[in-house]
Amino acid sequence: MPAMPHRALRTLRLLGRKVRALLAEAPVATPLFLISAPLLLAAATAGAPWLFTAAASVSYVSDWRITSRSTRLQRVLQSARFGVTVRFLSRQFLTLVLVYRSAAPGELRLLPVAALAFALFYVLQMPHSLLLARIRQVRQLPLSTRNIDLSALHITDAPSPRALNLAFNKVMHADALAIAGVLTALLTASTVPGVAGCGAALLAVLVYDAVLARVLRADRRMPAAGAVVNHIDGWLKDYRPTVVLYFCGMRNSAYQVNMWLDTLAEAGDRPLVLLRERHILDDLAPTHLPVLCLPHADHVMNLDFSSVRTVLYSANVGPNIHMLRMPQATHVFVGHGDSDKLASVNPYAKVYDEVWTAGRAGRDRWAAAAVGVRDEAVVEVGRPQLAGIERESGPRHAGPLTVLYAPTWENWQPSPGATSLIASGERIVEQLLNAPADVRILYKPHPYTGARDPKATAAHERIVEMLRKANSAHRPAEGTGTGRAGTEADQQDAQPRVRKDADDAERSRDSRLTAERAATLRELRLEQDKLYWQSHGPTGHVVISADGPHLYSCFNQCDLLVSDISSVVTDFLASGKPYAIVDGAELGEQEFRRRCTAARGAFVLPPGAEGLDDVVLIAAGLATDGMRPARTELKHYLLGPDEPDSLTRFRTAVQAAQHRPTPAHVRVVEQAPVHADATPQSPVR
Template sequence: MISQAIRLARVGSRSELAAALLMGLGYPCVMLAALIPNVWFFAAAAAVTYLADRYLHHRGSYVINRLGRVRAGLSIRFLLRQLMIILLLARLDLSEGPLFYTAVACFLLFFGLQIPQGALTTLIKLRRTMPVITRNVDLNAVRIPDAPPSALLRRSGEKMLHLDIPAMAGILIAAGTGENAAAYAGAALSLLLALLYVAALAPYLRRSRLAPRPAAVLKAVDTWLGEYQPTVVLYFSGSNESAYQGNMWLETMARIEGRPLIIMRERGLVPQLAETSVPVICVPAGTHLMNLDLSTVRVCLYPANVGKNIHILRVPTMKHVFIGHGDSDKLASVNPYSKVYDEVWTAGRAGRDRYALADVGVRDEDIVEVGRPQLESIESGAGALRNPIPTVLYAPTWEGWDDNPGNTSLLLAGENIVRGLIDADEPVRIVYKPHPFTGIRNARAKAVDARIRAMLEKAAAERAAEPRWAREAGRTAADRSA
């Protein structure tokens, strides 16, 4: 039942589900406490909403995203809590006293300060956005000032809103004890902290703190390109989940003859790119990319068929080669889009035959069998086996963009395959390596993947508990270290 609730609420764990329930119950309790009225009940319920909200934000919960979509975002939730404390004061017959007016004035000023804080944060982010992101590229000709501390800009709206806590606490203490000094101190502290936040952001809008103009940066990049004169480009574009498609080619690019360069298009993918000594330039804007001097490039390699490939496919002075990011028998491996490339490089004969059978217009003379560099380190065994237990690799591809049953074995046979291997008369070691995209489109595929992982974890735990397998594991580890 709890598992079903987790799936329905789209949360990642029981703790997230508990936090979501506490937050959902907390706000009605805050309202109830204001209406009764009961100061300490209000304080407890408000504290629960603060903590639950903070936890869900920290976990990046889907619940928070959904609340924003239904106009119950963070600002609204904070405003609701503040309105409820005003209602509490009114129900306590304090609406004619200085405490009530202090609370109203404090929250009005507090929300007023959020306008310059939000504006400053947005302007700083916009004006510090570079037209390119680079790695291993010398742009010393352009002076790039240090960025503001991440503590100022990261989740700035959330931080600003939480500065109301001193005011809320002070007002509640004053309402419960009759000592208005606590409210005055809390309100003053909240407003002071908000002012300091705004003041800390303001200097970063000075001209000397902003990023150089795009034209200057692009000119510096062109100057570097003229000096470096790249000859081979790996052109990579894709979704946030597709970083593996570029990462698998980094080692090959580092060993390639000539002067390699990696061109990326999405800012969000740059942090996901693995370490490499190859120069990297991320150019999000198509117009900027099309105006870069790539005249020395002789070959451009494409690991994926994506729409943004068109921005460099238009360059006639280089050979355009599709290298892909793995071969399989699903339709994506015989995409008719491949006709746009000068050549299609495949891992072997199976790739050539696959295109011939599909008859999608890719000419046989345009297909080149180059092998798979990522498998170069694998050596064929010779002599007696060091480990008598064979290893079975099950690496199903993902469900694809449509529901073609030929896309993956996971949905129809995955669990049976793994269960059969676990229950085999002769023991085997199972390595399960699903496609990184598994489950991003089809919830059934995600569920099957989760069940297979659970099956393997259970089987591994049971096997580890048996003395025979513990001895075997120790012997295998010793052989590997020898």
């Protein structure tokens, strides 16, 4: 028995935390819902029309805010089996209870009228749902494209978003007309408003159904899925791509393919970017390369990719197998950065014909890992993407020392010290804020931060708050803008002519970018980054989000990097500037340098960040930089020699891969005659 009060108190505390979290995310909808729900029940059972009217008004406002966006409150209500349909049914049922409790004996005839209207209200939603599903089915192409001519398919413009967006919410909220009519009838002692309101609600659903039917009729010219696939197959036969950049990844992972687009444009013969998820298209960098997104595996395996001789993979993911089935191509893992993480020596890589790495360090890393990647399969191609990183030259600029803190994420597998953010992030930021030299902090977390461990999200939020308070207390109010307004109009002019209300089908039809416009957009992005830094001024601390300046732009702004073992450190070596790495696993400096190649040129920090003050003084030029020679040597070891340049080496590797001998059994298949009556075989699933 004594344990009961303790458990009850713990339950109340947990409930209180959840309510506070709901209030923080939905500060309007949450209190409105918590107020209106019990008031509706009380007003209905008490037979109080005026109170019910007020509560219903608040309830409708809260429901609109809840259903118009994905929030934690919506998810909580769904898990509690109190979703949108149940909420509307409950409100309608309570309306009937109110009529029964408050209507005079002669006015009870309003009760069956309202009940019948509510029943018909749901019956008429059946064609609404069917029409909506059919419209979306017709408008949904089996694939998406960019920079590929689809004019022969005669894709129609997308319907107005007013007809389709939040369609379920709109039709459900039409019952407000019926409830308003019933409440008016109760308050005026006349059944006429009730009947009129019920009729208006039913008419509203019928009108909506008619609108959707008209939209569906307008889309009757949309091509069938088979016609779209056949068109793309014909385009592939005409274009005959030779080099494919293949990518599959979750949201916020587009940077892994974006980093290769310009390089592929410079090095490929007839390049093609092949994606597997449509959401990657939303974050794809401007490119004039043809882009094909194939969500369905059977299309990847059945379309004509026979001309492809080289496939580049920037991530190790399961769907790679769908492309690896092509034996005539050389399959190459290029990755998305060199580092000493375990992911950089993933045993999966032995399925590729070749593994390309930046410098000698990558070759040695694969040899030491002994996971089955043959030494002759490793090709050193440098890092062509690093050309935009400014090299350190001469004394540091005047003003505060700019420190970039760029922790990596927590990794899919639990790994001690994978990220410094959780255990050390706040200490690092606190020490930088109180450093012996004037320091300006640029904080750029990894896009995946918090994907596995909520502690990382919590630490990130605390650091953001620390920097906000530091700016408020000690910095001028110059750093509040985003620096984007100056180039937005120019970027819109250079973008493909796609309507604002276009859907995926229309964007596939109209998203055509020339090489000249792509170059203009890249220049505007550089200008946008420049304006971003100007808007934040030379002294204010900056929290950089995923859609902020490119990482390499941050490199060019900073004088010192603090990070973890990741490709960020390897790329930063191109700048020649000092950097510090956190030994989160507490291996000790000597062992840490032995295990982690990138640490050989770094200032190594323990989890408590002791010694960071000394690193700040060195970066500020107030103490001798004893690691400079080690950084120079390590740069060539990790990134390869300066001559020939990386792009030249990459081009050479692409050409060599394209001329790799085709296996004998594939040549036999390619040369075999195809009979006109041959039946295509389905791929093995």
